[in-house]
Amino acid sequence: MSELTQPKERLLIVCPGRGTYNQAEWGTLTRHAAGSDWLARFDALRREQDQPTLSELDGETPFRLSLHGRGDHASPLIYACALADALAIDRERYEICAVTGNSMGWYIALALGGALAQDDAFTLINTMGHLMQTTLNGGQLLYPWVDDQWRPQPEHRRELLALIEKLHGQDGSELYLSIDLGGMLVFGGNEAGLKRLAEELPPLERFPLRLHQHAAFHTPMQEGVKIEARTCLPATPFGAPEVPLIDGRGKLWTPWSTDPEALWDYTLGEQLVTSYDFSAALKVGVREFAPDRIVIPGPGATLGGAVAQALIQLNWWGLDSKAAFQAMQQEEPRLISMGIEEQRGWLVGK
Template sequence: MTTGKKSAVVICPGRGTYNKTELGYLRRHFPDQALLTKFDAQRSARDQETLSSLDGAERFSLARHTRGDNASGLIFAATLGDFLSIDRGAVDVVAVTGNSMGWYSALACAGATSPEDGFTVANTMGTLMQEALIGGQLVYPFVGDDWMPDAAKRDDLLVTVSEINGRADHILLSSIHLGGMLVLAGNEAGLKAFESAVDAIDGRFPMRLGNHAAFHTRLQQPVAEKGRDLLSPDLFGQPDVPMIDGRGAIWWPHASDTQALWDYTLGHQVTESYDFTRAIEVAAREFAPDLFIITGPGTTLGGAVAQSLILADWKGMGSKAAFKSEQAESGLLVSMGLHEQRGVVV
């Protein structure tokens, strides 16, 4: 980055982003050992394996590293560490948003919680969800390889979801609007019915998400209630930079109702559909940043961000080819999980 500051919206990833290639991410990138030690102390006090131990393991274990009580802490710490590593002399962070549990990370990045309190929120909610493990999630795309918007296909899929959810003993609900993907959640009967109702795509979809519960649906009401019992409104304060939540609502510095922020975070955010696509659209239209910076861990959220910008017709981009052209020209999207892109902002 050679001339002046560039404005940026920072995007925090959610569950499923700390995988085999991310093992050792905190060791490689986390910039504040004293802070990591504090996170480890919180884990030890709950008789949980420390992040340092998990991240420093000899080999990645799907069963061990993707459990909600472990994954949430690892992802939160990796995200916050990357946020703290951004060169503020070159980058002006104008807003923060996140996908799903990335909202907890966004709170800390934006200063609406302290790093330690943000970790408490993320670790507590990840642990509660793992203990309950209610329902499951799957992913299914409604755009093709060209990423061109297909509202008719999306609407047809949502009709199918509604029809299945109306059957006796079936629960199937929209969990996350994730660019050109629908993330659906429900009970086993609902998930199986959808898998039977739609065409298989590329031998991959519909794809079940391992160790994921029925996040962002009414099935998580017991988890939300426990979270509200355990996590005080005193953990939440005014953000330092604007935050865009899973409805596309903006929480402004010096103007946010912190009781409402607690209520949203441990209420609507847990039990209602999370519209990441809308959050990215609002980020683009309200803040018009030079860059969209996706923190680590992982590199899987880039496609969803690009698809969300296409769905919003941002800068006239209407397809994957148009996005790639814009990306080649302006470097609009920076994924900190990619070494060659990380260097642009660190």
């Protein structure tokens, strides 16, 4: 290797979950992937299921949240947008050292990390989106536990968790911690539980925020979906990843130690019915792999705030507040959201 050769920068890839494909993201897939062989295959798989194709949804059908926000449409659209971004990263300059994701982003991570082939991951994501949409059991509500500078308020967090413990079981209420999402908690529950929780939470500018067309993901309320998913999605396509994966517990799945059957069992087992600790996944990614940059593939950039909040909790690059994070990003973005075209330009091949 020439002495002038620059070492590759190490990237931690953080895959987005539901809620990231909205009006502003309509057309993203067409712009980045039109004409690709893999998108043509995905469209063919959708046609076989009598579903509108991703190309139609992204390029021909005007955006409607009631349509595009459905799990059976949103999930594969988000996967396809994230895949297009990941494939565009310049591998001459960048090395992917590990992959993780938020909630549905775990399924995308399986593809980007090489544990599932692109088409097998599409089948998984399309099927899970359909099962979640047809069941739509319960819902999710989002609420922050950090202050307006994204600094941790651990006592407030304890109070929020105690509140759901108190309300769970009262007058038919079901409430659980669904996702530990940086500086926010995502609660899952039934209508009675979410209504009582919303009444108890102090109102903030945007919160409590009910998430549109989301079921009570990562809670025991998904037991029925788990049973059906394990019946119709076999373990056969799963393999060891090509790069390390970090799951929703912070557990590492490495190329040299992964049991594919155990990976399938987690993905269509514990992952569906217990809370997803996205913050723990990021902590492991940062501390175990010391990435130069953290990359969130598109669509959109809504996951960036939660990632930044988690990085402040870890004091990554000395970050201790929202203002410090914004200053770092202005000087040199260490957290890159590929849904922002200017930041995407940092990574794609010239």
